[in-house]
Amino acid sequence: MAQKVAKPLVVSSACSSCERNTNHEVLYSSDDDGGDDYHCRISHRVVRCLGCGGKSFRYEFVDFENAYPLADGHWEVPEEIKTYPKYLDGHKELYGLHHVPDIVQSIYRESLTAIREEAGVLAGLGLRGTVEAICNEQQITGKTLDQRISKLATQGLISLRDAKRLHAIRFLGNDAAHEIKPATSNQIRIALRIIEHLISTLYVLDEDARGKLDTVIDDFADFVALLTKCLKSFKSGDEFPLAKYLGREVRRIQPGVSHMESQLVTAIASGTFTKLGVGKLDVFGQSPGKVQHFVVT
Structure with a gap:
């Protein structure tokens, strides 16, 4: 049997x-x-x-x-x-943490540990410390965190509305540090969402979009990478304005091609960019005036 x-x-x-x-x-x-x-x-x-x-x-x-x-x-x-190990009911750890600098990632994870352990005072301190770590990593200066949060907004890294939310976390951390006042679980959960939104905005979303979405380019190094890619469709001796080389990608250049053009001329003169040479100044197609040409080397 x-x-x-x-x-x-x-x-x-x-x-x-x-x-x-x-x-x-x-x-x-x-x-x-x-x-x-x-x-x-x-x-x-x-x-x-x-x-x-x-x-x-x-x-x-x-x-x-x-x-x-x-x-x-x-x-x-x-x-x-x-x-x-403990976990937060209804909370998923932030996606894309491998894109986040170590110092920010470390204090964020320590804050999560304090939140999971329901340590209200330490959680408030940790979330405030995460804002401090982000300011340090972004090289935002100022005597107080109040000033540094405002600079995050004035330098265009976050919106004014985001800055107001970060000030609320600053208050939460100050209460924990100076009054030994623990934040409520509801306050902590809202503050955590604000912190994760900040981390995602500054470190994760741009990396996810890179190479997958046509994002605006305002950094010269990114412009050089895009231009180098576009030049693969042209041969040595071709002489055209930048807009011709860039084609439809020109829409991505902010605040405009002329802004990048002056930096490109300097880079060519110094020998740090060798794929183009400075060409003639002449009209091109139906342009209203003369435009700078560049020669493919």
């Missing part, structure tokens, strides 16, 4: 990888009670997620001593359940 195999114990538990409650198989369990002094059950379990396969630790405290009857005749038994 075939021997029946005992079914493994399955519990619903939080999974830090799946970032939600999933069914877990209990791999190991140790149960204790409160003895004669207190009627309770304390369980320590090693569990494995039946979704992703990740393992975690689960602590259960079942308080029979404080059970109370319900209207339907059943009893409600209070339970305390903790799982490790």
